Amino acid sequence: MKNQSFKTTIIQALRIVCGLTLTFGATTSALAQTNWPDRPIKLIVGYSPGGPVDTTGRIFARFLGDELKQTVVVENKAGASGMIGADSTAKATPDGYTLNFVASPSLTISPIVQRSKLFNPRTDFTLISPIVNYANVLLIGPQIPAKTVGELVDYARKNPEKVSFGSAGFGGSNHLSAELLKQSTKTQMLHVPYKGNAPAMVDVIGGKVTFMFDITSTGKAFIDSGKARGLAVTSKERNPSLPNIPTMIEAGIADYEVLGWFAVIGPKNMPQPIVAKLTAAVEAVKKNPEFIKAIEAGGYSLDKEDAKALSTRIDKEYKMWEDVITKGNIYPNQ
Secondary structure (H helix, E strand, O other): OHHHHHHHHHHHHHHHHHHHHHHHHHHHHHHHHHHOOOOOEEEEEOOOOOOHHHHHHHHHHHHHHHHHOOOEEEEEOOOHHHHHHHHHHHOOOOOOOEEEEEEOHHHHOHHHHOOOOOOOOOOOEEEEEEEEEEEEEEEEOOOOOOOOHHHHHHHHHHOOOOOEEEEOOOOOHHHHHHHHHHHHHOOOOEEEEOOOHHHHHHHHHOOOOOEEEEEHHHHHHHHHHOOOEEEEEOOOOOOOOOOOOOEOOOOOOOOOOOEEEEEEEEEOOOOHHHHHHHHHHHHHHHOOHHHHHHHHHOOOEEOOOOHHHHHHHHHHHHHHHHHHHHHHOOOOOO
């Protein structure tokens, strides 16, 4: 009886200890969420330093750090068109100390083109907020005299072997922008991939390639200098920096809209108190006149929507590009 009583006492004591441990753990976790952020935050950028995603991400990191009263450190994890950085984020501890300044192709194009199983772009992240949008502009060189998208399309139909388009690489957003035009107009156009926008643009200007799509912020310089003609922008509304250039829809390509974006995301299952605090800080950044001025100087426009709208947008664009990629059989080594 004494042994049985002793065992019962030990079991009860263990239960008390376990209960206290769980309570302490829960209290510690809640305190950590309340005190967040109490150490530097890592903002992953899935591209090399100096590029447009990195440059804009560093501007955003500075303003976010000011709002949170904490250091936000940019860490470049380049590779696989941004998917290495996204995968690293998806697999990080969801404690609010690892975030990603992600470009739309990393979630809506690259996983499809590369048939990647690294992560599910629609379920493996906590979406915080879209930050900026950017449009492309169709730039044409001196190879053919087309002054409108309609004239370019007519020329392509009459000369199916003579129209080509350059891109920054296979499966990139400017490649698929041209592929969407090709499919929408049922024309034949040869894709010529390059290792970056710059060499592709050189051959457009030189007349070796007919046209290419480039983001408006860099394309504007070639239009202003007269080295290339801008036929249309890919946004629904005209671009403020190129007010005399029509949209693709105005140019006669029905329902054509391609708008890239940068957003802030984190690993899935981030605690709601942290998400709420982070979202409030991001919204404050997006309302900061100095931040708006900085991103507009880079050729971007502020995205005023929220995480819910971002989720809808990812679903829509993933489906759109999946259709384009499948129809065009746009996969590596094919």
